[in-house]
Amino acid sequence: MNILLENINWLAVLVSAVVAFVIGATWFGPKTLYPTWMRAMGREVPTERVEMSGGETALMFGGTFVASFIQVATLALILTLARAVSDTLTVTTGALFGFIFSLGLGGFASLSHRMFGAANHKVYPSLKVWIIEIGQDVVAMTVAGAILAVWH
DSSP states (O other): OHHHHHTSOHHHHHHHHHHHHHHHHHHTSTTTTHHHHHHHTTOOOOSSOOOOOHHHHHHHHHHHHHHHHHHHHHHHHHHHHHHHHOSOOOHHHHHHHHHHHIIIIIIHHHHHHHHHTOGGGOHHHHHHHHHHHHHHHHHHHHHHHHHHHHOO
8 A cells, every 4th residue: 555655646636636626616606606506505695705713714615625635635546556557547547537436436426415415305406406516526536637647
């Protein structure tokens, strides 16, 4: 296991995690999918700044970054294993790995949670919420996979 961790480019992981975080911030921005996502969850879109404590803000944004870092580090480990099988890992292959693992494992693992957790058993809005949420993960991990594949 140590040899796998030693072959990971941790700077590439860090940069990819920052890129994934920025993609998420853009995806859920007030001018992009945030209003649609909030309405799909049956919540009102805030018209004024939401007040949060410093600790809540740090936990929200820090936790989101840590989650991105762990996702990217896991993808880097998978790509390192793939490199052990075949040393020819292209940008397209890296992107494909990011796409497949984010959608196949992350996305579809969360689908049943979203469906069965639907408020008042309203499944269609939950499906819309899921598509928005997993869409961001898929785009971010596809880009991260491409970065990790070429920068190892």
